[in-house]
Amino acid sequence: MIPSIWSQAGVLATALLALNNVAAVAQERNLYWGDTHLHTAHSMDAYFFQNSTATPDVAYRYAKGLPVINAANRTRIRINTPLDFLVVADHAEYMTVPLRLFSRKEKSLVDTEFGQRLVSLFNDGKQRQAALELVGTVNDNKPYAPFLTDKVRTSAWALQIDAAEKYNEPGKFSAIIGWEWTSFPNASNLHRVVFTRDGADKANQFVPYSALDSSDPEDLWRWMGETEQKTGAKLVAIPHNGNVSNGMMFSRNDFKGDPITESYAKTRMRWEPLYEVTQIKGDSETHPKLSPDDEFADFSTYDHLLDAAAAARGEEVRSTVKEGDYGRRALRTGLELEATLGTNPFKVGFIGSTDSHSGMASAEEDNFWGKFAYDSTPENRRQGILPGTDDMFGMSAAGLAAVWAEENTRESLFEAFMRKEVYATSGPRIQLRFFGGFKFKQRDAKAKDIGKVGYKKGVPMGGDLTRSNKAPSFLIHSVKDPDSGNLDRVQVVKGWLDSQGQSHEKIYNVAWSDERKLKSDGRLPAVGNTVDLETGTYTNSIGATQLSAVWRDPDFDASQSAFYYTRVLEIPTPRYSMWDAMALGVDNKETGQPATHQERAYSSPIWYTP
Secondary structure, three states, X not given: OOOOOOOOXXXXXXXXXXXXXXXXXXXXXXXXXXXXXXXXOOOHHHHHOOOOOOOHHHHHHHHOOOOEEOOOOOOEEOOOOOOOEEEEOOEOOOOOHHHHHHHOOOHHHHOOHHHHHHHHHHHOOOHHHHHHHHHHXXXXXXXXXXXXXXXXXXXXXHHHHHHHHHHOEOOOEEEEEEEEEOOOHHHOOOOEEEEEOXXXXXXXXXXXXXXXXXXXXXXXHHHHHHHHHHHOOOEEEEEEOHHHOOXXXXXXXXXXXXXXXXXXXXXXXXXXXXXXXXXXXXXXXXXXXXXXXXXXXXXXOOOEOOOHHHHHOOOOOXXXXXHHHOHHHHHHHHHHHHHHHOOOOXXXXXXXXXXXOOOOOOOOHHHXXXXXXXXXXXXXXXXXXXXXXXXXXXXXXXXXXXEEEOOOOHHHXXXXXXXXXXXXXXXXXXXXXXXXXXXXXXXHHXXXXXXXXXXXXXXXXXXXXXXXXXXXXXXXXXXXXXXXOOEEXXXXXXXXXXXXXXXXXXXXXXXXXXXXXXXXXXXXXXOOOOOEOOOOEOXXXXXXXXXXEEEEOOOOOXXXXXXXXXXXXXXXXXXXXXXXXXXXXXXXXXXXXOOEEOOEEEEOOEEEEX
């Protein structure tokens, strides 16, 4: 049984909607899976935590399905299902410096005063102290000039470009050139992954902008604009880990503390159309304190600030949840700011990626290789590496970026990112279509070609709807990952702005598996749980392989701005930490994590504007 709420007769689409449709149906779009946020031995923090050998070359081979060597334990490993694209996003700050300092012993680095100190610490087994001192120069904005010469930065960037060019196969696998800009004011995560649509011919004309150049996002955007003008390269930036940003990622104020202006809002949306909503360091869709009526809000919650200095002093480093930390609240704040500024600064689509520092794009629950190379084994996960943590079981085997594009090329994928026809999953490859319009009918949910119907009658995820006398309807189609759990339910998350300029949110269950019925409060009974806690196995005897619906907003007010996105939940399946506990012969309670969880997908929103 798959209950749905069906649309009624709609009105004619707007001219903008029609134009979008013409472009969209000209060539059908395919679904591609990838990771836009992976670190290798070229990142300084990755190197210090035992990843001295998993270079970009290794990372691309792993992503393409080839066997590689685990940098820490030297075993042969392989991804279960290869990716379609990958961005190696090593930190711009001191890119390749530890590798060249400690492994390659480059004289120009070793013979510096700071280089000698770091090598001495490293050789004395004080790698953590060496790491903290080098990272400290970034956090304190006191860069060490001999490690940042033009020669060092240019040669490091050339290695990234060369690896991407070597493994890029248009039509088969896209190796996308990028890096991470690691702004970290007062241990508040403002990191962005930056990547280009283009190849070596344009990427070689610049070197990555780093937080040692400036920690202010507006300076990054300014540099991106200047670089595009000078080189013709196309660039995009994707913020991540707002959950540990101390409220700064989606603040109502800019980096200097001044209220956001219309100019700021327009500039931010020009360069940052997306948000990495789920990854290894936790899920950033929402939090129970921000969404108390959401029974599924507490998923992969990670709330430790990455403040190593405070942790070393024995101070509390748990973050206090703020509205600027999470994606759903950011979408709401964006509506509120748009009402006063005229532009929505947080009109973002959603993707997932790993932020793995092991060199492995590792989002598979049964094949998870840790945050760093060091914690790629169950024994080492019992140790706390990140500030304020007692162990590494709080890391999640997440996530993936799903992209609807015409072909698997850098150019086609980039355009999909820019139009936000992308979505996030916590790891499983759940197929998801999400269209909004005014003409969808009941029979559309059963169409053999959902995409063709969706593009013809509406806009895809990431799109816009304008004023209508009728409520919008949404065509949703989801299919389970063949190697993961069945589907529990499909939900639509709505946010809207009332006449007083205050935003609200509501969750609607729109399609679900099995013979369940909605309660009077709109909630749905739990799907059940087939996980055997003794063996770590489960069955797909509950749930559905597919869920489809056409849903029409029953609470629509044509005068209110709104956004809608789809959340798809799997049935409960084992979390990797449960299998680790079993392998270690300890009670799962020792991991501090639930034995099971419900993996999920988040579509990019569709916005309605009066």
